[in-house]
Amino acid sequence: MNNLDNYHLMFNNYPDVVNIKQLREMLGVGITKAYTLVNDNIIPSKKIGREYKIPKVMIINYLTNTK
Numbered sequence: 001m002n003n004l005d006n007y008h009l010m011f012n013n014y015p016d017v018v019n020i021k022q023l024r025e026m027l028g029v030g031i032t033k034a035y036t037l038v039n040d041n042i043i044p045s046k047k048i049g050r051e052y053k054i055p056k057v058m059i060i061n062y063l064t065n066t067k
Contacts, residue, residue: 006060016055026059
């Protein structure tokens with residue numbers, strides 16, 4: 001199974017770009033862990049204003065351990 005297959009199978013009820021709240025829901029983690037994942041660039045994101053924008057594909061890459 002390649003990453004494109006994963007993209008179509010995982011989190012299909014979430015938009016292509018999510019926020020911290022949605023990241024927490026997707027991974028089932030707390031607020032501290034979610035911010036650690038994005039601040040340490042473990043899950044790449046962009047901070048726009050006061051909000052993080054996290055591409056869903058980056059979360060899938062994190063979970064499937066692919067780059």
